[in-house]
Amino acid sequence: MNEEALLAAAARALGRRIEGSGRVSGGDINEAWALELEGGGRAFLKSRAGAPEDEFGAEAAGLRWLGKPGGLPVPEVLAVIDDDGERGLVLEWVERGALGPGGEEDLGRGLATIHAAGADAFDALPPDSPRTELRFGGGEVESYGGDTWAEVYAARLERLARAALGRGAITERCAGLVAEVCARMGALAGPDERPARIHGDLWSGNVLAGADGRPWLIDPKAHGAHREMDLAMLDLFGSVSARTLRAYDEVWPLDDGRAERVGLWQLQPLLVHAILFGGSYGAAVERVAAGYA
Incomplete structure (x- = not known):
């Protein structure tokens, strides 16, 4: 990656000069920088x-879509970079703090509000997304478009399992x-529900505590x-507190049997992690699947 070219492309996309930059954590796969902008900020x-080429535009569309219901804040999208081979996303800077008991309750109520805003269909993407199909597992196309969640989810798992086996x-x-x-999904998936507007990758690292x-x-x-x-997903890579669940139920009560379905949804x-990273994830899939087969 040519850092100088990327920063120049970011400045053009922002329409502002970048007066300084420094490396910061970007998660498992991305590189990231804190930018000091002309005029402050x-x-x-x-x-x-x-x-x-559509990755960062899709993420930007997702942030805007999740932010619309007003349930929880998301960073403002300042610019999507697609300039002479340089690609990236510039977002509002969020000063970090610690999530306390009040924040756990905010998370529950906020998630329920966002979920309740709904989606046009299962697998539906944000309206302004540059993508036309949902992707998981390093680019595997997983959109199905069935009428019920049980149908959609079974089709996802079948496609992902084929990719993982391959x-x-x-x-x-x-x-x-x-x-x-x-084959048993209709009996396992619980009551039919309308499509919710979900984050889709909500492990604990993707919940950021503000100042x-x-x-x-x-x-x-x-x-x-x-x-x-x-x-x-929160329970797989982190945990969902009782405070968060109680606050969620205040807005949109969860159906009976949720706890028994957690492993089913974690498949x-x-x-995806077995496909991307291998290692012990394959054994984890086998262990969880055996409990529902």
Whole structure:
């Protein structure tokens, strides 16, 4: 990555001179910088060498879509960079703090508000997204468009399991267990629900505590899905506190049996991680699938 060229492209996209920059954490796959802007103020720049041309535009659309209901703050999109091979996203700078008990309750109420804003269909993307299909697992296309969540989710798992098996990330036995789960999905998925507007990648690292302790949402894969998917993801890489769940129920009560479905919804991110990172994730898929097959 040519850092000088990227910063020049960011300045052009912003229409402001960048007076200084410094490296900051960008998560697992991106590189990131804190930008000092002409006239004062800071911004956050993220980029990745080899990123698909629509990746950062899709993320920007997801942030705007999640922010519309007003349930939780998201960083303002300042610029999407697609300039002579340089790609990235410039966002509002968020000063970090610590999430306290009040923030945990804000997270529950805010998520419920965003989820309740809904989506046009399961797998539906934000209206202004440059993408036409939902992607998981390093670019695997997973859109299905079924009428019920059970149909959509079973189709997702089948596609992800095929991809994981093809890459040697799971065993034949594991793929067979996932197929058995998919065959039973109608009985496992719980009551039918309308499509919710979900974050789509809501592990604890994508909930950012602001200086005032209020939670912000970052790095979404926003789309229409079952609302329990976000809560299950939080439980997989982190935890959902009782305060958060109680506050969620104040806005949109969760259906009975949610706790029993957590592992079912975690099969998707586990398969994605098996495809991307290998290692112990394949064994985790097999263990969880065996509990539902």
